[in-house]
Amino acid sequence: MSVGGDYDLSERVRLRAEQEFSLGDAQDTQTTRVGLAATPWEGGEASTSVQSTGAESGEAMFANFGLRQVWTASDNWTFDFGVDRSQTLRRDGGSRPVSDQVNPNAAPVRGNEAGDFSAIFAGANFRTDVSEWVGRVELREGESDDQWAFIGGYKRDLRDGVVVASLLDLRSTESAGASHLDGRLGVGFAYRPESSRWAILNKLELVSRENSSAGFDTTARKVVNNLNASYKVDEVTQVSLQYAFKYVLDTIDGEEYRGYTDLIGAEARRSLSSRWDVGFNASVLNSRNAGVTDFAYGVSVGHQFATNAWASVGYNFEGIEDNDFDESDYTTKGVYLKVRFKFDQNSARQIFRR
Secondary structure, eight states, X not given: OEEXXXXXXXXXXXXXXXXXXXXXXXXXXXXXXXXXXEOOSTTEEEEEEEXXXXXXXXXXXXXXXXXXXXXXXXXXXXXEEEEEEEEEXXXXXXXXOSSOOSSTTSOOSSSOTTOOEXXXXXXXXXXXXXXXXXXXXXXXXXXXXXXXXXXXXXXXEEETTEEEEEEEEEEEEEETTEEEEEEEEEEEEEEOOTTOSEEEEXXXXXXXXXXXXXXXXXXXXXXXXXXXXXXXXXXXXXXXXXXXXXXXXXXXXXXXXEEEEEEEEEEEEEESSSSEEEEEEEEEEEXXXXXXXEEEEEEEEEEEEETTEEEEEEEEEEOOOOTTTOTTSOOSSEXXXXXXXXXXXXXXXXXXXX
């Protein structure tokens, strides 16, 4: 449980405070954060805070500082750069973190339980009427590891309702006796003109992960493609089709392991009124090399509770799981809830009014 708020000290400075409590079988914790955020000049953002964390295993106090500058060079070019620093002021109860993270694979939202660090970043954005390019570089030197990252993306409107986009994400981590290099290259295509009954989305990704630790090397590479197509049969009926596949090549200490998996899915939805609809979905997942086939099927009821806002409750009688295929779908066995929003300049205002 947490409670907090902001208070404007002036037009350019505001005070932030937050108190957080957690109760668990392993231990109880409490965290207090107090800081200032300011815009000292046009395009500039500065923030500083002190965080105190307490648990049965000990207490710690951290100081955090950040500075960011945005510079609009022209109608097309925008740049930004900044620095971040986190420093331990006091730690009681040993050098181990004073609290258990809910997800140990994710960095803490604030503070530096993984160790003190300094980071710098720089980014650029170029935009025209039909295209946009973004790029960002980050460098982080920490007590427990050193990291760097590069993220770049490109989008172009070919014509009304037809868009292509790409993304490159590279991240490296070096720590004592271990190194990790993750890379992802994605290319997407969207076809959804207002005059067409068809809407088609396709995303192709090339993923690579290299890990080296204590003489044990692993490399994981895969090609993943997700194709989704929707056809509006008439004013009340819509059919959606999905075909996704991935090819995986893993190398573990010189031994190679290969696999091909694909997913075939379909969904039909029919409107019962201007706001209510029902749907049925079915999918089959094939692991070709292992010769394993899994099925999923279920029903759902949807409701448009505001303009451009839709929610549905569904139940899958059988389910399948694959992290590369089910990010934008709900195929696990059991009950699920979907909420979708379509945003334009008026959507948010209409939703909150309701």
